[in-house]
Amino acid sequence: MQSQALYILLALLSAIIMGTIGVFAKYAALPAEQITFFRLLLGSLFLISFMFISGKKGDIFHKPSKRHLFNGLMLAGFMSFYVKAIEYTSMANVIMVIYLAPLLTAIVAHFVFRERLKLVNIIAIAVALTGFSLMSTAPSASEIPDAGQSKGLLFSVVAMLSYSGFMLINRKPSQASPYQSTLVQLSVGALCLLPLVIMEPVPIDAEQLAWLLAIGLIPGFLAILFAVKALQHLPAVTFGTLAYLEPVAVVFLAWWLFAESLTPIQLFGCSLIILAGIAQGGLSQSPRLRSKSTPSRY
Template sequence: MTQGNKARLMVVVSMLIFGTIGVFVKFIPLPSSVIAFARSVIGTLFLLIVSVVSKNKPSFSAIKKNLPILLALGTFLGANWILLFEAYRYTTVAVATLCYYLAPVFVVLVSPLVLGEKLTLKKFIFSVIALFGMILVSGVVGGENTVSVTGMLFGVGAAVLYASIILLNKKLKDISANDTTIAQLGISAVVVGIYVFFTEDFSAMSLTGKEAVLLVIVGIVHTGIAYALYFGAVKSLKAQTAAIFSYIDPVFAIILSALFLSEPMTVIATVGAVLILGSTLVSELTDK
């Protein structure tokens, strides 16, 4: 398997893992911001333990060399989660998700300027098709959503940060995926932790043993492992490719919610999912 195909497989697996998080979070009775804080802390600790046990300790020299970018990335990751949570508060999940997944389009359009990647007409068309598919999947079409401008602005802000994370990761030099993930998750834990401290009341929160296990799984699998795969893949892929692949996440999430949570998946949403997956697949197959 070539390095490029390995990276594609890694980003697809990470998106599939991200897509399952909703099924787990559904059964964790904590505010989304607290879950985000817990997952970043657990993910960081898990990767640190793995590094020590495998005798592959983090390279502090590599982290120090890339520290300015890592600080920005960790801050963006934490702020990205926060803005998305605020979008959910002010508008519907559908509208917030639609705004959030403008990020791949931002990456496709900006990467030629920031990274010097060539923007082909084919890539642009497929990204637009994927975006249209996302509009159908989100449920905005055919629904009776009351759109909040504030919620939309939070969602678009989260999208800008998500796009920035994809682009900035391409600027990292001579640092392993494990070190990158540990640094970014650790910094994001601080950012989200500050937000949670001022916005949530911990005294009213409690978990059963089963719920605690689910939270640990979210921290280890959906955060530590998934982000390690994702950040490791992004370095070897064009930013445009990584961006388009990110549409797999919401599609898989909606399919799983229909299968396991009995949440309805309409014909329109199904058409949207086909457009997203089809445009992603054809884009990559014709890119070889």
């Protein structure tokens, strides 16, 4: 069995790469449905190409399991409702709700998969949540109408539940390889969004196509594959805590590329999240914790 440290690294890379979608979407300047559709469709095509090149083409055509088909719906729902919520309320409000998903996932895994939560795990999650709340600055009530806030909250909750479902389903041991399960989930997610793209076609120029290819390769193919591989080997509480590095990546990219300043409180919040991730990674290296996590065959 490969070292647990490899899957911690994959979880870290997945979280950081996921954070790039906002940057690519900003440059692509296309509707949310188009961006999400091409992220999933091109991600699946990149994965098929990789499987051909790496000698895994025999795994492409297989009978997918019902839960992986369902998880494709969860993936499309998470991405779509996430973007939809931002149309009605602030990014800070949406993120604050969605990133309750790792906590919910850890609690459900405690009862369903018997991944027992220890006090140190709970403390690490609490530190990450504290750091995340310090990073987020909600707008005043006057900036967004109450009706918009309510719709934004509803879409955020649905996105959070979809994200939690995605993590839990991928955490369950599977006979399928990570490549097979990722391919099914990306393809089904793209099919779920296809009707929306057909009903509202948008012209795409060469520059936008280049950004869509980047979206399909990086936050599509690589981020989802790394997440699926990590989830099949790491306890849900470990992956969930490491996922809080995504908003850190978003804040850093906003500062680096768009000159959005960071307050000392936000910097302190970033530090807390990073410390919580390091602590959770160290905890998952404990022989006792490793013996309680059930790795998949692949």
